[in-house]
Amino acid sequence: MESELLSKLRTKDDLDILRGELDLLENALYQSINKYNEVIKNDIRSWVSEIILKEGKEDLKGYIKKLRSEILTVPVLSASINFEPSNTFIEKLSLWLKQNIDKKIVVDLLLNTASLGGIQLSYRGKYLDLSLRKKISAELANVRLQKG
Amino acid sequence: MGNELLYVLIGLISALGLLLVVFVMLFIKSQKSVSSLRSDLDLLKKDKVDLEKGAYEPVNTQARAIIDTANKKASEIIASVQGLSEQEKNILANSFQQMLAANLRDYQSVASKFSQTYEGFVANIGRDVKERLDMGLNKVIADAQTEMKRSTLSVNAAIQNLYKGYEVEVSEYKKGILSQIDKLGVDIIKQVSLKVLGKSLSKKEQEELVIKSLEEAKKLGFFE
Numbered sequence: 596m597e598s599e600l601l602s603k604l605r606t607k608d609d610l611d612i613l614r615g616e617l618d619l620l621e622n623a624l625y626q627s628i629n630k631y632n633e634v635i636k637n638d639i640r641s642w643v644s645e646i647i648l649k650e651g652k653e654d655l656k657g658y659i660k661k662l663r664s665e666i667l668t669v670p671v672l673s674a675s676i677n678f679e680p681s682n683t684f685i686e687k688l689s690l691w692l693k694q695n696i697d698k699k700i701v702v703d704l705l706l707n708t709a710s711l712g713g714i715q716l717s718y719r720g721k722y723l724d725l726s727l728r729k730k731i732s733a734e735l736a737n738v739r740l741q742k743g
Numbered sequence: 744m745g746n747e748l749l750y751v752l753i754g755l756i757s758a759l760g761l762l763l764v765v766f767v768m769l770f771i772k773s774q775k776s777v778s779s780l781r782s783d784l785d786l787l788k789k790d791k792v793d794l795e796k797g798a799y800e801p802v803n804t805q806a807r808a809i810i811d812t813a814n815k816k817a818s819e820i821i822a823s824v825q826g827l828s829e830q831e832k833n834i835l836a837n838s839f840q841q842m843l844a845a846n847l848r849d850y851q852s853v854a855s856k857f858s859q860t861y862e863g864f865v866a867n868i869g870r871d872v873k874e875r876l877d878m879g880l881n882k883v884i885a886d887a888q889t890e891m892k893r894s895t896l897s898v899n900a901a902i903q904n905l906y907k908g909y910e911v912e913v914s915e916y917k918k919g920i921l922s923q924i925d926k927l928g929v930d931i932i933k934q935v936s937l938k939v940l941g942k943s944l945s946k947k948e949q950e951e952l953v954i955k956s957l958e959e960a961k962k963l964g965f966f967e
Contacts, residue, residue, distance in 0.1 A: 676953055684950050691954060696966045712949055714956040716965065723965045725956040 597699075598662055599646050605689035607671050607703035614666060616643055621659050670700045673717040675707040675726075 604610050616639050623634040635644050651658030672692060680688070685704070692700045707715065710726035717723075944952065960966065 674953075676949075678946060678949050680950075684953075687950070688953070688957075691957060695957075695961055712944055712952050714953045714960075716957075716960055718966060721965060723960055723963070725959055727952075 598650055598665060600643065600650075600662065601665055601669060601699050602693070603642070603646075604669065604699075604701050605685055607701050610666065610669060610671070610701050612640075613643065614663075616640070617659055617663060617666075620647070621656075624656055624659075665699075668699070670697050670719070671703050672696070672700055673703045673705065675705045675710060675715040677706070677708045677710045677712055677726075679706065680704060 600613065604613065619634050619638050620631070623631040635647070639647070647655075647658070674688075685702075688702060692702060707726075710728050711731065712727035713725045713730070715722075715724050715726050
């Protein structure tokens, strides 16, 4: 069964933070129960700890190990855009990707103001430039100099 | 009476003999004159051949020297012009070569005129023709030299005019290109940008454009 945590991840940053939180939890588990309680209470985001406590209540170590394996299969889409995205937009973008591409996919957003608009994508070794700069360049390619 | 008649006949025969001697002497003299004339004619023919060789050669040599010098000078000028590409220099050099070809045609015209004048002199051969021929040839050669000098001046003027004209043309062409580049840098990019964008995009529109681009990528099969 797939963890609810993965479906809530939106960006690669979210994925990296989750990976860090799992490292902390795993280390704490090997130290003491008190350390584990301290970490899950103070160092883990509340919505993450709630899901972990719910999904891993029977075998926490096994659950974390399985979750780590699942994280490795999460597809990452690199996307360059020309503006700082709002939280709402990231949510909207992630929703579109999970509905249309893969329910586990996360996006690695990069800022590139030179693109003028649109998006430049890199996914599973492929690259696609759908930026305005590319479209304008294509228009300019049809402009011919005339002897004045 | 008989003796008197005999003396008259003897006198008459003597007179005829003298007359015959005179005729023979005159014939011999005329023969010498014809022989002398023939010899003069042969000498003049030989002079004609020599003059043809000797008179044409200096004109040819001088013409070629002038043209070669002009060609070399023009090549140096063309090669030393700054700011011209090899292609532009080639165009300029080719233009000069065409002009040189036209000048050579002028030279041939002068040479033809020279030849006609020369033949006219030779046709009037006489005892004093050699002196006249020398005088005439000198005059024709002088005329030909004048013509060649005039042609050289004409070549120089034409080179200068061609270069000035070309310089102006290149300058105007560069101005035109710069003008076009300026337009590309401002107007065309602006127009095309507006054409593509329709209007300047707000952040909301930028966000919508990103989603539309993702839909386009999906249609293109990018995520498969």
